[in-house]
Amino acid sequence: MENLHIVFWLLKDVGWCMIWKPLGLTMVVPTLSIAVVIAWRTRHLAAELAHNLAIIFWISANSYWMISEFFGFDEVLVWRGVTGKHLAMIPFTLGLLVLAYYYFWQKPRENRTEQVATL
Template identity: 45%
Template sequence: MEPPLMEEPVYQVPARFRFTENLHIVFWLIKDISWAMLWQPLGMVMIIPTLLLAVRITIQTRYIKSELYHNLAILCWICANCTWMTFEFFWPEYDFLRYYTAIPFSFGIGFISYYYFVLLPAAGRHTAEAVEKIDVTP
């Protein structure tokens, strides 16, 4: 395996952000285990810290476009997930309600698609243009 090139940008997560991200995973797992085990009170309570930390992570990374759009997609995923869990806990007889979770899931796909099909190619064009300008000698 070759060592990474020195010119390659490195993304480092500050320790205070990493703690938030790790805690978010713990809350998310507790929420989903509660859903799977049908522990309704704990599952419903865990929606709050899971969503709040997802919002916080999204705000913390808002200046890095790749992180922002991926975290917006994760936020949509969690919203859909929490909605689906709520429908199953409170209205299990109305199974069709879960189809409404396609709305926030679709927004998440929209964020990811916009990043990969619009922003990323545009960034590549700008980088190529900047290199061309540097390489041009009079």
């Protein structure tokens, strides 16, 4: 499933790069859907879940950015110099926050628990 996910993701980005709207738009659904399934299947492993959630946010941001370019609102001012394309920073930031939480909060706690368990 992870390998198929990469195929869909690449097809989405090829559609974006070549401005093949039907391909790019169609591939958003399977790419994002498989990412959600993978995250759900790895939900019991904190490290895997964090990284897979970050991937979901990354694909969401990337897809929104592509859509903003396809439909011409990427350069439209939304608020104080922020354009439609810049709104993709919201899911990008959420992905970074998930990883920051994992690396700065969850992982150190896991390491401490492992150290205590080995004593």
